[in-house]
Amino acid sequence: MPKTTQTRRDFLRSLGVxxxxxxxxxxxxxxxxxxxxxxxxxxxxxxxxxxxxxxxGQLETPHLDRLAAEGVLFRQFYVSAAxxxxxxxxAMTGRFTSRHGIxxxxxxxxxxxxxxxxxxxxxxxxxxxxxxxxxxYATAHFGKWHLTxxxxxxxxxxxxxxxxxxxTAGGYGDGICRMPRGAPGWxxxxxxxxxxxxxxxxxxxxxxxxIFDEAIAFIEANRDRPFYVQAxxxxxxxxxxxxxxxxxxxxxxxxxxxxxxxxxxxxxxxxGRLMKKLAELGLDENTIVIFSSDNGPEDGRIGNVRNxxxxxxxxxxxxxxxxxxxxxxxxxxxxxxxxxTPAGKVxxxxxxxxxxxxxxxxxxxxAEAPPSEAVDGLDMSAALRGKPTQRGKPLFWDLRESVxxxxxxxxxxxxxxxxxxxxxxxxxxxxxxxxxxxxxxxETADQAGRQPKLVERLKRKLLAWRDRYKLPTDVPRRREEAxxxxxxxxxxxxxxxxxxxxxxxxxxxxxxxxEQVRNGFLVFGNGxxxxxxxxxxxxxxxxxxxxxxAGLVGTGRGAEKQADFDAAKTFKLLVVVDVRQRRVEMTVDxxxxxxxxxxxxxxxxxxxxTATTEGAKSSFSKVEINGQ
Numbered sequence: 001m002p003k004t005t006q007t008r009r010d011f012l013r014s015l016g017v018x019x020x021x022x023x024x025x026x027x028x029x030x031x032x033x034x035x036x037x038x039x040x041x042x043x044x045x046x047x048x049x050x051x052x053x054x055x056x057g058q059l060e061t062p063h064l065d066r067l068a069a070e071g072v073l074f075r076q077f078y079v080s081a082a083x084x085x086x087x088x089x090x091a092m093t094g095r096f097t098s099r100h101g102i103x104x105x106x107x108x109x110x111x112x113x114x115x116x117x118x119x120x121x122x123x124x125x126x127x128x129x130x131x132x133x134x135x136x137y138a139t140a141h142f143g144k145w146h147l148t149x150x151x152x153x154x155x156x157x158x159x160x161x162x163x164x165x166x167x168t169a170g171g172y173g174d175g176i177c178r179m180p181r182g183a184p185g186w187x188x189x190x191x192x193x194x195x196x197x198x199x200x201x202x203x204x205x206x207x208x209x210x211i212f213d214e215a216i217a218f219i220e221a222n223r224d225r226p227f228y229v230q231a232x233x234x235x236x237x238x239x240x241x242x243x244x245x246x247x248x249x250x251x252x253x254x255x256x257x258x259x260x261x262x263x264x265x266x267x268x269x270x271x272g273r274l275m276k277k278l279a280e281l282g283l284d285e286n287t288i289v290i291f292s293s294d295n296g297p298e299d300g301r302i303g304n305v306r307n308x309x310x311x312x313x314x315x316x317x318x319x320x321x322x323x324x325x326x327x328x329x330x331x332x333x334x335x336x337x338x339x340x341t342p343a344g345k346v347x348x349x350x351x352x353x354x355x356x357x358x359x360x361x362x363x364x365x366x367a368e369a370p371p372s373e374a375v376d377g378l379d380m381s382a383a384l385r386g387k388p389t390q391r392g393k394p395l396f397w398d399l400r401e402s403v404x405x406x407x408x409x410x411x412x413x414x415x416x417x418x419x420x421x422x423x424x425x426x427x428x429x430x431x432x433x434x435x436x437x438x439x440x441x442x443e444t445a446d447q448a449g450r451q452p453k454l455v456e457r458l459k460r461k462l463l464a465w466r467d468r469y470k471l472p473t474d475v476p477r478r479r480e481e482a483x484x485x486x487x488x489x490x491x492x493x494x495x496x497x498x499x500x501x502x503x504x505x506x507x508x509x510x511x512x513x514x515e516q517v518r519n520g521f522l523v524f525g526n527g528x529x530x531x532x533x534x535x536x537x538x539x540x541x542x543x544x545x546x547x548x549x550a551g552l553v554g555t556g557r558g559a560e561k562q563a564d565f566d567a568a569k570t571f572k573l574l575v576v577v578d579v580r581q582r583r584v585e586m587t588v589d590x591x592x593x594x595x596x597x598x599x600x601x602x603x604x605x606x607x608x609x610t611a612t613t614e615g616a617k618s619s620f621s622k623v624e625i626n627g628q
Contacts, residue, residue, distance in 0.1 A: 034286075035136075035226045035365055035366055036226070036286050036287060036288050036337060036339065036340065036364055036365065037219075037226055037227050037228070037283060037286060037287040037288065038132075038137075038227070038228045038229070038287070038288045038290070038361060038364075038365065039215070039219075039228075039229045039231060039274065039287060039288070039289045039290065040228075040229070040230050040231070040232075040290045040357075041231045041232075041233070041271065041274075041289070041290065041291045041292075042088070042091070042143075042144075042230065042231070042232040042233065042292055042293070042294055043233045043235065043236070043267065043291070043292070043293040043294070044084065044144055044232075044233055044234055044235060044236060044237035044293070044294055045236050045237045045293065045294070045295065045296070045297055045298045045312060045321060046236060046264070046293035046297065046312065046331065046332065047293070047296050047297035047312040047313045047314045047315065047320070047327065047331070048296065048313075048314050048315045048317055048326075048327065048330050048331055048332055049313035049314055049315025049316065049317070050264060050293075050297065050312055050313050050332070051064050051065065051068075051332055052064075052065050053065040053068040053069075053073060053334075054073075054075075054315055054332055055315055056313055056315075058250075058253060058257065058261065059260075059261050059264050059265070059313075060249065060250075060261070060264075060265050060268070061264060061265070061268040062268065062272070063268045063269065063271045063272035063275060064268050064271055064291055064334065066272075066275070067271070067275075067289060067291060067334045067336045068334050068336075068344075068346075069343065069344050070336050070338065070343045070344070071289075071334060071335050071336030071337060071341045071342075071343065071345075072334070072335050072336075072341050072342065072345045072346075072347055072383075072384065072386055073332075073333075073334050073345070073346045073347065074333040074334070074335075074347045074350060074352050074383075075346065075347065075348050076330065076347075076348070076349070076350060076351045076352065076437075077292065077330065077331060077332070077333030077352045077353070077354075078329050078330055078331075078351070078352070078353045078354065078395055078417070079091070079292075079293075079294060079295055079329055079331055079353075079354045080096055080097060080329075080353065080354050080355055080395075080397065081097055081103070081295065081329070081397070081399065082295045082296065082319075082321055082322045082323055082324060082328035082329050082399055082401065083104065083105045083294075083295055083321065083322060083401050084105050084144075084146050084237070084294050084295065085102050085104065085105045085106040085146050085147060086100075086102045086103050086104065086105075087294040087295050087354065088145075088146060088147055088232070088294055089102045089121050089125075089147055090354050090355050091128075091294075091354040091355075091357055092121065092125075092127055092128055092129070092147070092161070092358075093121070093125045093126050093127060093128070093355075093358065093375070094126055094128070094355050094356070094357065094358030094359055094369075094370075094375035094376060094377040095125065095126065095355060095375055095376050095377075096355060096376045096396050096397075096398070097397075097398050098396065098398055098465070098468075098469035098471060099125075099376065099469065100121060100122065100125050101116075101117055101118050101122070102117055102118065102121060102147075103115075103116075103117060103398055103399070103400045104117065104400050104401055105146070105401075106119075106120065106146060106147065106148060106149055107149065108149055108152070109149045109152055112149055115400070116472075119148070119149045119152060119154075119155065120147060120148035120149055120152070120155045120156065121147040121148065121161070123156055123160055123161065126358060126369075126370045126374060126375055127161050127162050128162075128228075128357065128358045128361060128362070129141070129161060129162035129163050129228060129230070130161060130162030131162070131358070131362055131367050131368070131369065131370075132162070132228045132361070132362070132365055132367050133162045133163075133164065133228075134162075134367070135362075135365060135366060135367030135368070136225070136226065137225075137226045137227060137228045137365065137367075138164055138218075138222040138225055138226070138227040138228070139162055139163045139164050139165075139227070139228045139229075140163055140164060140165040140166060140214075140215070140218045140227070140228070140229045140230065141158055141161075141163045141165075141166040141168070141229075141230040141232065142166065142167050142168070142211045142212075142214040142215050142218075142229070142230065142231055142232070143168060143207075143211040143230070143231055143232035143233055143234060144168065144232045144233065144234050144237070145158065145168045145232070147161075163230075165214075165218055167214055204234065204239075204240065204241045205240075205241045205242055205243045205246065205263075205266075207233070207234045207235060208233055208234070208235055208266055208267040208270045209266070209270055211231050211232075211233060211234075211270070212231060212270040212271075212273055212274055215229050215231045215274060216273065216274060216277045219277065219278070219281070219283070220277070220281065223281050223283060226365070228361075228365075231274075233267055235263045235264070235266070235267045236260060236263050236264060236297075236298075236308065236312065237298070238304055238305060239304050239305060239307065240259050240260070240262075240263050240305075240307060240308050242258075242259045242260075242262035242263050242266070242308075243262070246262035246263065246265065246266050247259065247261070247262040248262075249261075249262075249265065250262060250265075255307075256300075256307065256308050256309070256310065256311045257308075257311045259307050259308040259311070260308040260311035260312060261311075263308075271291070274289075275289070284338065285338045285339045286337075286338075286339045287337070288335065288336070288337040288340070288361075288364065288384075289335070289336045289337070290333070290334070290335050290357075291332065291333070291334045292331055292332060292333045292334075292354070293331040293332060294331070295321050295322075295328060295329065295331065296312075296314055296317075296319065296320045296321045296323070296327045296328040296329065296330070296331065297310075297311075297312020297313065297314060297320055297321060297327075298310075298312060298320065298321050299320050299321060299322075299403075299404050299405045299409075301404045301405065302404060304539075304544070306560060314326070314327030315327075316442055317330060317441065317442055317443075318408070318409065318442055318443045318444070319403075319405075319409045319411060319443075320403075320405055320409060322399075322401040322402065322403045322404065322405075323403050323405070323409045323410070323411050324397055324399050324411035324412065324413055324415045324424055325409060325411045325424075325443050326437070326441060326442070326443060327409075328409075328411070329397065333352060335384050337384070340364070340384070340385055341384060341385055341386055342385075342386040345386050347383065347386075347388055348388075349388045349438075350380070350383045350388045350389050350390075350391070351391040351395070351417065352380055352383060353377060353395055354377075355375065355376045355377030355395075356377040356378050356379070356380045357377065358370075358375055358377055359372070359375055359377050359378060359379040359380075360377070360378075360379050360380045360381050360384060363379045363381045364381050364384070376396075378391065378392055378393065391419075394416050394417060394418040394461065395416070395417040395418075396415065396416055396462070396465050397413075397414070397415035397416075398413070398414060398427075398466070398469075398471050399411075399413035399414075399415070400413065400475055402476075411424055411433075412424040412425050412426050412431050412432075412433060413426065413427060413475055414426065414427050414462060414466060414471075414475075415462075416458055416461055416462040416465070417437065418458060418461065420436055420437055420438035420439070421434065421435070421436060421437070421454065421458060422434070422435045422437050422443075423448075423455060423458040423459060423462060425459060425462060425463075426475070427466065427471065427472055427473050427474065427475040428473045428474065429459060429463055429473075432448045432455050432459060433446050433448055434446060434447045434448040434451055434454065434455050434458070435447060489611065489612055490523065490528075490530070490533075490609065490610075490611050491609045491610045491611070491620075492523060492528045492533070492607050492608070492609035493607065493608065493609055494528070494606060494607055495605060495606055495607060495608055495625065498604045498605070498606045499577075499579065499604060499605040499606075499627045499628065500579055500580075500603075500604045500628075501578075501579055501580050501627070501628050502576065502577065502578050502579065502580070502627050502628060503524075503576075503577050503579070503605050503625060503626070503627030503628075504574070504575070504576050504577075504625070504626050504627055505522055505524065505573070505574070505575040505576075505577075505608065505623055505624065505625055506572075506573070506574055506575075506623070506624040507522055507572075507573050507610075507620055507621050507622070507623045507624065508570050508571065508572050508573070508620070508621040509521075509537055509538060509570065509571045509573060509610075509618060509619075509620055509621075510569070510570045510571075510618065510619045510620075519537065519538060519539045519612055519618065520537050520538055520571070520610065520611075520612050520618035520619075520620060521535035521536060521537035521538075521539075521546075521548075521610065521611045521612065522535065522536050522537055522573060522575050522608070522609075522610060522623065523535045523608065523609050523610065523611045524536075524575075524577060524605050524607065524608040524609075525550055525599070525602050525605065525606075525607055525608075526601070526602050526603060526604050526605065526606050526607070527606065527607055528607050531550055531601075532550060532601065532602070532607070533550055533607070533611075534547070534548060534549055534550050534584065534598070534599055534602065535547070535548045535611055536548070536573065536575045536584060536586045537571070537573060537586075538571050538573075538588070539560075544560045544561060545560070545561045545586070545588050545592055545594060546559070546560045546561075547559040547560075547584055547586055547594060547595070547596040549596070549597075549599045550599035550601055550602060559594045559595060559596035560594070561592060561594045571588055571589060572588070572589050572590065573586060573587075573588060574586065574587040574588075574590075575587075577598065577605055577627075578598070579598065579602075579603070579604060579605065582597055582598045583595055583596075583597065583598060584596050584597070584598050605627070608623060608625060609623070610623070
């Protein structure tokens with residue numbers, strides 16, 4: 001995809017709008033001093049119930065609670081997807097996934113194109129930072145990005161999206177993550193882009209602090225002009241490396257919750273640093289500070305979050321990350337703006353959405369937004385100023401990710417919320433579920449059978465939206481998953497005999513491709529199906545050696561040892577399965593050892609082979625097998 005650069009005049013003209021000044025008349029009258037600064041803090045995988053001010057009884061978030069006490073807390077805020085990339089793209093563009101085209105998390109270009117997505121967020125989309133920059137704002141992005149493909153050198157640099165300054169990490173391409181070598185305090189960001197293991201351990205626990213360091217420095221440098229800053233956190237996504245010091249206040253909590261609470265509390269502490277600096281600079285009265293999260297909390301069955309997965313709270317809402325039920329798409333949303341919002345207000349009724357940010361913030365900043373038909377969001381500035389507002393048009397979702405959790409969380413993936421009613425269907429229009437969200441936010445009472453006419457009316461709207469944007473009709477309800485919803489490629493054969501006591505396997509694995517998820521596993525069990533096979537091997541995408549239980553979905557009890565290894569090397573695996581003692585032991589390269597219970601469903605070893613994530617080009621030697 002070629003790079004494109006559009007001026008604001010060109011963009012508005014392409015949408016059928018005549019030439020216009022960068023500022024609206026109201027902004028010109030107000031002048032620079034009257035225009036609010038904006039800081040948008042976007043957490044990663046925080047649940048609707050993860051803040052004390054949203055009812056959590058064990059996590060401590062005093063500074064975010066203060067934001068709520070001095071501003072407006074919204075209880076019905078929705079992101080546009082249940083995973084990171086599409087959620088972030090909608091927040092930036094004011095458009096549903098159907099229009100910007102990113103419906104799943106971005107990976108490598110070939111995977112994105114195979115799934116019918118662009119390689120990155122297009123520069124031809126409406127872009128909130130670009131519109132604010134053209135209106136005279138100093139703009140910056142610090143922290144997680146995930147709006148382009150990893151290691152894709154053709155990707156636009158972040159500055160092309162409208163940012164004057166930016167720093168990020170995570171390996172999302174030299175073309176988009178340009179960070180000067182040797183920059184003071186940024187050696188860990190440079191190192192973090194190279195991979196996982198020990199470097200990740202050193203860097204990750206400091207991530208929120210580094211993000212807010214840069215945000216504060218940018219604000220200080222631009223105190224005399226209006227600014228827009230995106231501080232997009234990495235916490236609590238993926239494997240957390242919370243330090244003993246960060247966990248100390250939560251030593252009486254269960255181990256997973258200690259890890260999670262320490263990360264949340266550390267991020268909250270840095271929000272406090274930001275608020276203190278705004279007050280010191282005399283900017284807090286006229287600065288809009290927004291806090292939210294990109295989707296619901298992660299499920300504990302995902303392999304790379306085992307030290308905290310499942311600890312995040314939905315506040316009792318059904319579903320988690322990847323699910324279209326409320327727990328996957330409803331997240332916390334707090335706005336503090338002493339010069340514009342009332343203090344201590346809880347808005348129970350306004351249905352607010354991430355797609356509303358672009359038109360709303362452009363309105364408040366005096367920047368000219370695209371015409372209403374060019375975006376899916378609404379100007380909800382009255383709600384941010386404290387006036388509950390009835391939504392004027394429906395919200396839509398087109399979800400594609402497979403839910404890893406139990407059946408009760410596996411929602412239909414085509415969704416509309418219109419007024420108080422929420423209809424969920426499969427993409428082909430089947431399996432309709434209907435909920436009165438105002439009366440039943442936990443989605444416990446399906447009303448589809450009692451309201452057939454309402455189901456048909458909402459379904460007509462939903463399927464018309466599907467057809468207008470040529471969305472598929474054959475999205476599967478579920479699929480066999482391996483470590484986070486990726487298909488597994490199996491090569492399994494039947495053993496020459498059934499091993500009922502002990503069996504030893506030897507093989508080598510080379511995971512030499514440059515995919516983000518690189519892995520190679522021995523599989524073994526009492527059948528050839530996914531749910532009959534355990535796996536043992538290297539999971540480079542999660543930075544670990546790993547033994548996984550039957551099912552290949554990271555569920556149940558297994559073992560994982562973090563590693564700092566060269567992703568392109570050959571690994572020698574020795575795996576001993578003791579059927580009688582119910583143990584699996586693996587030795588990697590003759591030195592690294594780990595063990596795990598043999599899955600309860602496996603009473604003998606009759607099949608074995610190899611497995612890797614579909615698309616990863618791992619290679620294997622012949623598997624040697626001995627036993628009795």
